[in-house]
Amino acid sequence: MGRVLLIFRLVLADVRRHPTQAVILLISITAATAMLGLGGSLHGATQALYQKTRAATAGPDVVAFAPGTGRTAIKTLTSLEHVPGVLTHSGPYREYYTKLTAHGSTGAAVAQVADMTPGPVDRPLVTSGHWIRPGGVVVERGFATALGVHVGDHVTVAGRSLPVVGIAVTAAHAVYPWAPGIGPGGGPSDGGGLIWLNERDTRALESAADTSVTSFIDLKLRDPGTALAWHRNPAVTSAIGDRWVNVRAWQLIAEQDSLMLKGSQPILVIGSWLLAFLAIAGVATLAAGRAARQTRRVGLLKAVGATPGLIAAVLLTEYLTLALLADALGLITARLIQPAIINPSAGLITTATGPTGTTIAVTTVVALGVAALTSLGPVVRALRTETVAALADTAHRPQHRAHLTRLSALLPTPLLLGLRLIARRPGRAVLHACDTAATLTTITGLLMIYAQPAKGYPGSSMANHLRDAQEHHVILAVTAALVALAAINTVTITWTTAQDARPTMAIARTLGATPGQITAGLSAAQLLPTLPGALAGIPLGIILCLPFSTANTTWPPAWSLLGAALAALPATAALTAVPARVAAHRSVAHTLSAEAT
Amino acid sequence: MQDALLAMLAKEPSYGYHLRTRLRRALGPLGESMNAGQVYVALTRLEKAGLIVSERADGLPERPDRKMYALTPAGQQRVAAWLAEVSWPKPDLADFHLKLTTAAAARLADPVELVAAQRRELMRRLRDAQHAALAEPDDSTAGLLLEGVVLRLQADLRWLAACERAWSGDENRI
Amino acid sequence: MDESGDVLRVRDLYKEHGHHESLVRAVDGIDLDVPTGQMLAVMGPSGCGKSTLLHLLGGLERPTDGEVWLAGRRIDTISERGLARLRRRAVGFVFQAFHLVEELSAAENVELPVLLAGGSPRAARRRAALLLERFGLADRARHLPWQLSGGQRQRVAIARAVANRPHVLLADEPTGNLDTTATLDVLRVFEDLRAAGQTLVIVTHDERVAATADRLISMRDGMFVDDTRLAGSTTGRLDGLIRLED
Numbered sequence A: 001m002g003r004v005l006l007i008f009r010l011v012l013a014d015v016r017r018h019p020t021q022a023v024i025l026l027i028s029i030t031a032a033t034a035m036l037g038l039g040g041s042l043h044g045a046t047q048a049l050y051q052k053t054r055a056a057t058a059g060p061d062v063v064a065f066a067p068g069t070g071r072t073a074i075k076t077l078t079s080l081e082h083v084p085g086v087l088t089h090s091g092p093y094r095e096y097y098t099k100l101t102a103h104g105s106t107g108a109a110v111a112q113v114a115d116m117t118p119g120p121v122d123r124p125l126v127t128s129g130h131w132i133r134p135g136g137v138v139v140e141r142g143f144a145t146a147l148g149v150h151v152g153d154h155v156t157v158a159g160r161s162l163p164v165v166g167i168a169v170t171a172a173h174a175v176y177p178w179a180p181g182i183g184p185g186g187g188p189s190d191g192g193g194l195i196w197l198n199e200r201d202t203r204a205l206e207s208a209a210d211t212s213v214t215s216f217i218d219l220k221l222r223d224p225g226t227a228l229a230w231h232r233n234p235a236v237t238s239a240i241g242d243r244w245v246n247v248r249a250w251q252l253i254a255e256q257d258s259l260m261l262k263g264s265q266p267i268l269v270i271g272s273w274l275l276a277f278l279a280i281a282g283v284a285t286l287a288a289g290r291a292a293r294q295t296r297r298v299g300l301l302k303a304v305g306a307t308p309g310l311i312a313a314v315l316l317t318e319y320l321t322l323a324l325l326a327d328a329l330g331l332i333t334a335r336l337i338q339p340a341i342i343n344p345s346a347g348l349i350t351t352a353t354g355p356t357g358t359t360i361a362v363t364t365v366v367a368l369g370v371a372a373l374t375s376l377g378p379v380v381r382a383l384r385t386e387t388v389a390a391l392a393d394t395a396h397r398p399q400h401r402a403h404l405t406r407l408s409a410l411l412p413t414p415l416l417l418g419l420r421l422i423a424r425r426p427g428r429a430v431l432h433a434c435d436t437a438a439t440l441t442t443i444t445g446l447l448m449i450y451a452q453p454a455k456g457y458p459g460s461s462m463a464n465h466l467r468d469a470q471e472h473h474v475i476l477a478v479t480a481a482l483v484a485l486a487a488i489n490t491v492t493i494t495w496t497t498a499q500d501a502r503p504t505m506a507i508a509r510t511l512g513a514t515p516g517q518i519t520a521g522l523s524a525a526q527l528l529p530t531l532p533g534a535l536a537g538i539p540l541g542i543i544l545c546l547p548f549s550t551a552n553t554t555w556p557p558a559w560s561l562l563g564a565a566l567a568a569l570p571a572t573a574a575l576t577a578v579p580a581r582v583a584a585h586r587s588v589a590h591t592l593s594a595e596a597t
Numbered sequence B: 001m002q003d004a005l006l007a008m009l010a011k012e013p014s015y016g017y018h019l020r021t022r023l024r025r026a027l028g029p030l031g032e033s034m035n036a037g038q039v040y041v042a043l044t045r046l047e048k049a050g051l052i053v054s055e056r057a058d059g060l061p062e063r064p065d066r067k068m069y070a071l072t073p074a075g076q077q078r079v080a081a082w083l084a085e086v087s088w089p090k091p092d093l094a095d096f097h098l099k100l101t102t103a104a105a106a107r108l109a110d111p112v113e114l115v116a117a118q119r120r121e122l123m124r125r126l127r128d129a130q131h132a133a134l135a136e137p138d139d140s141t142a143g144l145l146l147e148g149v150v151l152r153l154q155a156d157l158r159w160l161a162a163c164e165r166a167w168s169g170d171e172n173r174i
Numbered sequence C: 001m002d003e004s005g006d007v008l009r010v011r012d013l014y015k016e017h018g019h020h021e022s023l024v025r026a027v028d029g030i031d032l033d034v035p036t037g038q039m040l041a042v043m044g045p046s047g048c049g050k051s052t053l054l055h056l057l058g059g060l061e062r063p064t065d066g067e068v069w070l071a072g073r074r075i076d077t078i079s080e081r082g083l084a085r086l087r088r089r090a091v092g093f094v095f096q097a098f099h100l101v102e103e104l105s106a107a108e109n110v111e112l113p114v115l116l117a118g119g120s121p122r123a124a125r126r127r128a129a130l131l132l133e134r135f136g137l138a139d140r141a142r143h144l145p146w147q148l149s150g151g152q153r154q155r156v157a158i159a160r161a162v163a164n165r166p167h168v169l170l171a172d173e174p175t176g177n178l179d180t181t182a183t184l185d186v187l188r189v190f191e192d193l194r195a196a197g198q199t200l201v202i203v204t205h206d207e208r209v210a211a212t213a214d215r216l217i218s219m220r221d222g223m224f225v226d227d228t229r230l231a232g233s234t235t236g237r238l239d240g241l242i243r244l245e246d
Ligand SMILES: Nc1ncnc2c1ncn2[C@@H]1O[C@H](COP(=O)(O)OP(=O)(O)O)[C@@H](O)[C@H]1O
Pocket: A590, C017, C018, C024, C025, C026, C044, C045, C046, C047, C048, C049, C050, C051, C052, C053
């Protein structure tokens, strides 16, 4: 008990002494696990939302469509009610494939005729306003969101302006913009949204020239799991005969809903790898920067008789606790962001699902892995170092690099100092180059995605916009997260370098280096590896994009890629300026006297 | 000095001139001021005491006064006794200490001033000794003697610093 | 140098650390003139303000009040950049803890100030080789600081401090971490510099170091309490130092 208390006391004391480092560690790992959690939970997340919506709205197990509103069509659909295994039904109803105008923009729409009180199957959930009334329509939520339509607004259908009385969600149609399903003709159709209206309001539609109509019936099966194969059921085939009937199982609707995320998922997954890499780089910088102090601390603990086991426990507990905390934070963040990504068109009930067990396991392993990978080295080294050497901290003596030193002698003072700082800890320069490469990789991906012309189905520009916007949002968010983390890393590396080189820089100042030269030197130490890192990031980004590219993929212009790489230089300079300036203006006398003790 | 001269003769007889050179070499810069007469006076006394015997050397016209000295058995005993002896010069601090206390008690002078003056004097001596020590090569045995002198002076200076601290406290000023 | 020939001139110098109840007057009203070529020692108990004074003289800290003139130039009012430039050429610092750059060899450490002052790598190498040779370290030029003994490290630090031929060398407890032999080595180097006309200000609590100086100042609580000329006032004779019984 006493040992556990001691371990926690030491951990707490260390965190309290270096709160900034703990926070940066937390942020780095949180960002990585959040992104990983999001990427992991995308798969199946929309399905889960669909399930919820289905349960809340008594969604149909199958929907059978027949073109037109003729007697044969209606008779065929009603005959399906009596197929064994069908529990209940709603309909048959009609739906019109038409155009809708709201706030000046026009898009494809499905106008579904509905009862004033919905039947037992497919009871749309009204999320604001009321259900339809004569002369008042209800708009599907995803569609309403895309159009910016609210209860009380007016929409124009077939030349008639109707007030919107409610907004609702349903599981009977795929979310906006896939409401038309396979369309009236059974072929590929444009995207479009869904509205419900009263029988009486359909007159204008009947007479409209460019409108086609379909009848359909919603059915509930005894065994919803069999819905996919239901249309091959002999009873069904005999009921349909040779008439044209389209049967849609709920699973297909669910799958259509998640199609929206197909483009976003690789972005998130690759983004989370890159973020995890940046997190590792950031945490490694911190860990290495602290290693020197840690080694001395280990020496002290050893000197007062702590066993290697206890010391390892103290050091690992700190990192692992922070990693677990960051893991939890990351999962919570993912859970909070998730609804915006997995329910892009707001067409489903948005009670977000929690992360799955697998996702939690993966993020936890990654978080602990990052912590262990980066802290294990210093811990083992600290434990192996002999007590006396650890106290004198001889293990962390920088190496003598005669060539770099001689080369730097030829350069102006800031570059001389910068190059010698790199020579002190070349690993840090490599890490910084890798950070920059990872960032530029993502930015290349961003430029790639933005360079693509609007694609998708012709006809409904709204639908295409929505999907592109979704991808754009995701890549923007991923890039922003990466740039933020890279910025944190750059500041961390600069600060760690400045801390580490404090005595050296103080000596340089006693020898007459100006604070400006020291600042420039610290910045130069980061700027020198920035350029190769940035230039390496571009081909990496292109390589990562290759699997997703096709013959008609548009490549972003070379100048934009090169421009992005070169922009990394002023960005790094700006990021390093503040920590470098702070470090360069510290009192020399103070640093040297602190160093002497 | 007499004991050192006896010890120098313990191995083999030697000329007076040689003895003087060896003595000066051992003392280094500190022995430079020693005059020739001092050695001959000491040798004469030792001869009178029956500890050494001398014999005039022939055939050296350019050094007519040259005498060869040798140890007698009594002299040998004296050398052995000298080597076994552990007596040591006693530090002579009481005098200055009393100077401070009496001066303070009778308000004759400010003890702090006395200490400062003494310090200056010792620092000058230390300076001479230190400069001589720096001029000696690293392996010189005479340098060791200088080192001893320097360390003694340093110890005395530290004692003076302690005196100064003690006497500059107001409660100690009588 | 001003017309009086003083490298250093200090008038009514004050330096305070901290505020209110934690206020410390580290330097409390000091006047000082150091003529060119003088070797000055400052002694005093720990905490009396010696290091602070040295920092003020070299422009590492700024005084609360008073004037510091170095080589005829008032330095307490010039900018941080100006001070840095000044340190490059006019001042050399030597510290108790050596403060060598750990990852640079002895020669590279000595080259550093020459390079910082804009000297060519060739000139820097030549100067470093010359100084290391002069201070008996020719065979240690390629060693890293941790491969050197304390005395050798301090001699490298002194070589570095004088690499740009400063007007004044400021040494803070230069032998504080050294044993007797190493102290003598360092003192020989100072002696060599003094003979070459170098002005030196040495802060020390070691009497034997102070005794090599031309002038000794005693400091207490931020003030000078004694100022003694040692050079010229001694006999130079050593016979008073030992007593030889007949
Ligand atoms: N940066 C500082 N902040 C506060 N007090 C300081 C600082 N530097 C020195 N002091 C105080 O100033 C006094 C003089 O210090 P210092 O010049 O280092 O003395 P010395 O070198 O003689 O031992 C001491 O009391 C010390 O505590």
